[in-house]
Amino acid sequence: MNFYSLGLLRSVIHPQYLDNLFKLLTNLPDLRQLNLNFRELQEQFTTGENQRNTQFRINLRYFYDKVGIDLVQVNCFKSDILNKNKELILNKNIAQSDNPNFIERMIFYTNKVFGQHKTNREIEQLRKELGFEYDLIIDDKIKRNQGIVQYVRVYFPDECAACKQQYPIADRSFKYRNSERYYLEIHHCISFSADNTCDQIDNLVKLCPTCHRALTKNRADESYQQHLIRNIFKNSPKTYEFCLNFAGENQVLDFVYKRLR
Incomplete structure (x- = not known):
């Protein structure tokens, strides 16, 4: 008994559910404690012998x-199990490893496994891919959640949230070698350095290198920086809504501008 587990019923989960769950979980301060155990590539599942649900753990x-004390308000049955095994649980350790497989497995699962019917050959190839090496999720120097950054790189559209109406992306960036994807940089609308509680998906946008550098404190003209922030609000409504948690509609532009780093 090393994990608290939650089964994700295949009959009810859908892409938006996974997206919302992913955003919620990546707000946890320590992603090393999370694990995703999906079954679709296991032999018992592919043969139909035992098609168990994917588990978040x-x-x-x-x-x-x-949250052990508060669990009784949600699930009395599991709360009772935890209380009966309290001594055993308190002898267990909190994960210390920097292996960030939760973020990578979530991306892998949603992109390549969820809702897809694979041939035996394709399944075998996916099993091999699960052995790839991961970059660290946590940057020990600044404690920035690199897993969230990776999520944005994969799922957000390849466009600059600050200038996409004014310039073609081909004029502001370049394509990766052997790829059709453009190089874009990940920007915290409310600066991460200003408030590390803002290291959340809805606070992140993709910017072209030019706009990202222009939003460095005191680098570009104040009016131009505020223009770029307005564009971000316009092009990324979720980011705008996130920023409204910190300031009202009449103050939010100035709030973000003053926290540029």
Whole structure:
């Protein structure tokens, strides 16, 4: 008993559900405690012998320390199990490894596994891909969640949220070698350096290198920087809504501008 697990019923989950769940979970302060155990590539699933549901799992000791007391309000049955095994749980360790497989497995699952019917050969290839090496999720120097950045790189459209109406992306960036994707940089609308609680998906946008550099504090003219921020609000409504959690409609532009770094 190392994890608190939640089954994701295939009959009810859909892409928007996974997207919302992913955003919610990536707001946790320590992603090392999370694990995604999907079954679709397991032999018992592919043969039809035992088609169990995918599981989201969280380190049991971490879960108990953070929300164990409040679990009774949600699930009395599991709360009772935890309380009966309290001594055993408290002897377990919180995960310390920097292996960031949760973020990578979520991306892998949503892109290549969820809702797809694969041949045996394709399944075997996907199993091999699961052995790839991961970059670290947590940057130890600044504690920035690189997993969220990776999510934005994969799922957000390849366009600059600050200048896409004014310039073709081909005039502002370049394509990766052997790829049709353009190089774009990930920008925290409310600066991460200003407030590390803002390291959340809805606070992130893709910018071309020119706009990203222009939004460095004191680099470009104030009116131009505010123009770019307005464009971000216009082109990324979720980011605008996120920023409204910190300032009202009449103050939010100035709030973001003053926190540029």
